[in-house]
Amino acid sequence: MAEPEGPEEDRKPQSDEAHSAFTPPHGVEPPGPPEEDHPSSEFAVPEGLSAEPPAEAEGSAFAPPSTYSAKHSPPAFTPAYGVPVVKLSKDAPWQDRMRTMLRMPVSERPVPETVQRQDEAGPAVPRVLDLTLRIGELLLAGGEGAEDVEAAMFAVTHAYGLDRCEPTVTFTLLSISYQPSLVDDPVTSSRTVRRRATDYTRLAAVFRLVADISSPDVEVSLEEAYRRLAEIRRNRHPYPGWVLTGASGLLAGAASTLVGGDLFVFVAAAIGAMLGDRLAWLFAGRGLPEFYQFVAAAMPPAAMGVVLTLAHAEVRASAVITGGLFALLPGRALVAGVQDGLTGFYITAAARLLEVMYLFVGIVVGVLLVLYLGVQLDAKLDPDAALTITERPAVQIAASMVLCLTFAILLQQERSTVLMVTLNGGVAWVIYGAMHYAGGIPPVPSTAVAAGLVGLFGQLFSRYQFASALPYVTAAIGPLLPGSATYFGLLAIAQNRLDAGLVSLTSAAALAIAIAIGVNLGGEISRLFIRQPGAVSGATRRAAKRTRGF
Numbered sequence: 091m092a093e094p095e096g097p098e099e100d101r102k103p104q105s106d107e108a109h110s111a112f113t114p115p116h117g118v119e120p121p122g123p124p125e126e127d128h129p130s131s132e133f134a135v136p137e138g139l140s141a142e143p144p145a146e147a148e149g150s151a152f153a154p155p156s157t158y159s160a161k162h163s164p165p166a167f168t169p170a171y172g173v174p175v176v177k178l179s180k181d182a183p184w185q186d187r188m189r190t191m192l193r194m195p196v197s198e199r200p201v202p203e204t205v206q207r208q209d210e211a212g213p214a215v216p217r218v219l220d221l222t223l224r225i226g227e228l229l230l231a232g233g234e235g236a237e238d239v240e241a242a243m244f245a246v247t248h249a250y251g252l253d254r255c256e257p258t259v260t261f262t263l264l265s266i267s268y269q270p271s272l273v274d275d276p277v278t279s280s281r282t283v284r285r286r287a288t289d290y291t292r293l294a295a296v297f298r299l300v301a302d303i304s305s306p307d308v309e310v311s312l313e314e315a316y317r318r319l320a321e322i323r324r325n326r327h328p329y330p331g332w333v334l335t336g337a338s339g340l341l342a343g344a345a346s347t348l349v350g351g352d353l354f355v356f357v358a359a360a361i362g363a364m365l366g367d368r369l370a371w372l373f374a375g376r377g378l379p380e381f382y383q384f385v386a387a388a389m390p391p392a393a394m395g396v397v398l399t400l401a402h403a404e405v406r407a408s409a410v411i412t413g414g415l416f417a418l419l420p421g422r423a424l425v426a427g428v429q430d431g432l433t434g435f436y437i438t439a440a441a442r443l444l445e446v447m448y449l450f451v452g453i454v455v456g457v458l459l460v461l462y463l464g465v466q467l468d469a470k471l472d473p474d475a476a477l478t479i480t481e482r483p484a485v486q487i488a489a490s491m492v493l494c495l496t497f498a499i500l501l502q503q504e505r506s507t508v509l510m511v512t513l514n515g516g517v518a519w520v521i522y523g524a525m526h527y528a529g530g531i532p533p534v535p536s537t538a539v540a541a542g543l544v545g546l547f548g549q550l551f552s553r554y555q556f557a558s559a560l561p562y563v564t565a566a567i568g569p570l571l572p573g574s575a576t577y578f579g580l581l582a583i584a585q586n587r588l589d590a591g592l593v594s595l596t597s598a599a600a601l602a603i604a605i606a607i608g609v610n611l612g613g614e615i616s617r618l619f620i621r622q623p624g625a626v627s628g629a630t631r632r633a634a635k636r637t638r639g640f
Contacts, residue, residue, distance in 0.1 A: 545612025
């Protein structure tokens with residue numbers, strides 16, 4: 091009996107795949123592809139939802155990104171406490187105006203008006219940033235505080251129409267970033283500060299340049315600003331080298347008189363300080379680091395005191411050595427370092443204080459070498475001379491003013507500021523003497539109060555001159571420097587009395603910190619309570635809030 095004929099495929103032999111265990115039987119639908127092979131992902135729009143977001147979901151996660159436009163900007167968020175109104179008086183010093191803006195959050199800074207005229211194409215961004223960095227370099231190299239350097243850089247960029255700039259200042263590096271808009275890439279430039287020189291005449295000239303650039307009444311083009319900056323760099327120091335050497339001798343002589351020396355001590359201290367100054371210049375000309383220059387400068391004054399002691403001269407050798415130390419103590423760097431720390435620039439403050447420590451160690455090494463040699467030669471250096479300082483108010487006031495005068499010359503100050511800083515230093519010594527000698531108040535609080543008055547008067551002078559406060563402050567703290575405590579601490583260490591030496595050096599460190607904090611506090615008080623010239627009544631000044639802990 092013949093078999094019925096079926097379809098052709100039914101008559102073909104079955105393959106191995108047809109009988110595979112993974113092949114679904116007839117009548118069963120094949121399963122879909124596994125999930126990992128599915129052409130969608132977890133970011134795919136679920137079923138039932140439209141790919142186009144509704145109009146009210148403009149800010150949702152499913153909305154496509156859009157370019158920010160000032161004409162079609164989203165509504166700005168206003169905090170519950172509101173946005174404070176900032177009033178910046180145009181008649182106030184540019185330091186106060188720019189410092190106020192730097193201490194504000196970026197979102198609350200008002201957009202300043204462009205002071206200097208620009209071409210139709212807009213400001214030349216690379217040239218403005220380069221000019222800003224060069225100005226900041228001169229200020230930082232001259233010893234200006236980090237916050238004041240940032241304020242100057244901020245003032246220059248805003249005057250030339252770059253309102254979205256963020257300057258950054260560290261001890262050796264300056265950088266500034268400018269963002270043209272929220273969608274454009276930022277432009278960043280930096281500059282390294284490799285050389286530092288103390289020249290307050292150059293510092294004052296840079297401040298005048300920044301004041302003219304930020305003033306709406308003076309037109310300073312970029313070319314004019316570059317020309318003036320080049321002239322500032324080329325200008326020679328106002329005092330020649332021999333005047334500086336003579337000033338260092340007079341400073342040491344005045345300091346020795348301040349701690350009880352007579353005319354012979356004055357001459358001996360002056361000769362020792364001038365020899366140390368020339369020896370330091372020799373080391374500097376040979377390219378040796380500043381540490382070794384301080385070691386060399388500290389040795390001749392100490393040697394002069396040891397020689398006079400070995401010669402059995404009826405002089406106070408301690409006053410001779412102490413006078414030489416006054417000309418070397420790095421009070422300027424100490425004040426700048428503490429000021430940077432108090433205003434929130436901790437990296438720069440740490441670097442400045444480390445520099446102070448190196449210089450102080452150099453002084454210690456130089457003096458200790460000579461004192462140890464003198465002790466081995468049986469020099470009768472009296473450690474109790476610190477307790478027998480003679481009180482001579484008129485002579486000490488005159489000596490303190492001479493000390494400030496010579497200190498100002500060493501700092502290369504302008505002649506117009508020398509008289510004011512001399513009077514400021516004299517007033518500081520009168521306050522210190524009245525509190526410590528007449529009132530019996532310990533030296534640390536007396537020093538802090540006197541330094542606070544120095545900072546207060548220095549800020550007043552600088553604000554009404556629209557200049558830096560350093561020329562009115564640095565030289566005025568000269569009479570307050572802890573020269574005596576430093577010397578007697580080193581003498582005790584050389585005589586193997588480590589406990590007494592460490593106590594005296596700790597006292598010197600406390601006096602130095604009191605000077606730095608007092609100067610800074612006096613400046614802050616002047617800016618906080620004294621009305622600015624032309625300022626709006628009731629205008630407030632923000633504090634430095636860089637780290638709050640929460």
